[in-house]
Amino acid sequence: MTTTAPYHHGNLRAELLAAAERALRDRGADALSLRALARELAVSHAAPAKHFADRQALLDALAIEGFARLTHAFQVIVERADEPVRERIRALVAGYLAFAQENPALLALMFAHKGEPDASVEVIAAGRQAMAMTVGLVAEGQAAGEIAAGDPHRIATVAFATVHGIATLGAGGLLEGEPTAVIAEHALVLLWDGIAVGR
Amino acid sequence: MTTTAPYHHGNLRAELLAAAERALRDRGADALSLRALARELAVSHAAPAKHFADRQALLDALAIEGFARLTHAFQVIVERADEPVRERIRALVAGYLAFAQENPALLALMFAHKGEPDASVEVIAAGRQAMAMTVGLVAEGQAAGEIAAGDPHRIATVAFATVHGIATLGAGGLLEGEPTAVIAEHALVLLWDGIAVGR
DNA sequence: ACCATATGTTGTCAACGTCTACTTCACGAT
């Protein structure tokens, strides 16, 4: 009755991704090894190559998956048409910051095209898609008379960059322990009211 | 007259850092190998270990050096007491974005404490020092009546995060090619005036 | 003159990514 292990795993690709994300969370991207993943899944060291051309391809897949999750979460929030725009913006910010805090290594991976000349086009596309979710909300806010006129894409970009900056600084320990959510709330107030005197 | 190579290199540490920064710029942090650096400097493969305990120590040193350069550049700008605050802020932003554009891989390294649990304390300290340079300028702006009241540290943090976010998104190719300087100028205007309607 | 120490060298090891050749297996055409 010994159930012999089948020659084919059957679900390797998905399980590799899952194990990789765990490893990423626990030990960071640098410590992620294809061979270790293969061992963990009781599969030969060369098996992962059948699903991911090389190590970078696996990391790219993780990044894309991360962006996809983010995009979906954003969409759900944006579509709450009954909520005021500012409330939804707040929810977007909170969602992003929570994601960043729970997945710091993954977040770094998603935006880590640093020096590599040939950054994956697909990863970048996935990232742009996630960012694009916020543009419509800004436009909606303008239509509702809550947000001043101006290219909504530009406004959304600046806002996203601000939150993203807060998230990465927080992950890097440069915010002296202050919660990113608190900083972000200040940012929202500053951006909403402006910081100039008088006017 | 053959000048025999001396047993001791004499300046290995500094040259390692220089070569490492070149390699970082050209091929990215992942492709940086201690052995390759040793080869480049015509030194044995174990020589770098005498100056940097491990690979990460070298990368940390690079990051600290990067922050030091940034801090110095910031200080020079902040100390131009004759220039109006807003002009100096503009210069700070331009300086940071230029640094980011010229050293994308180094910038990534400087803030890349991602998943690694034991991020170098010294790197973080160097980063905080750089960020701290901007606080005084905000306070000065408040004293001059150009910037509204509020914790200057908080305002500076939000502003820095915004610019940092723009820089990293730009480096990641997520700004659809628009120059980071243009986005940052919009950000400054938005932050200065606020985006709320009416008020 | 001497020696402690910093700096470099050589040799070794385990781990890793990647490549090639081979095996197993599911499945559709015949």
Added chain:
DNA sequence: ATCGTGAAGTAGACGTTGACAACATATGGT
């Protein structure tokens, strides 16, 4: 029914790397 073809997994090898240990050489203080 069977055949063969391609996808999925295995086994082994190669070259590179980071790290370590043992040894060699230079340097500077006493």
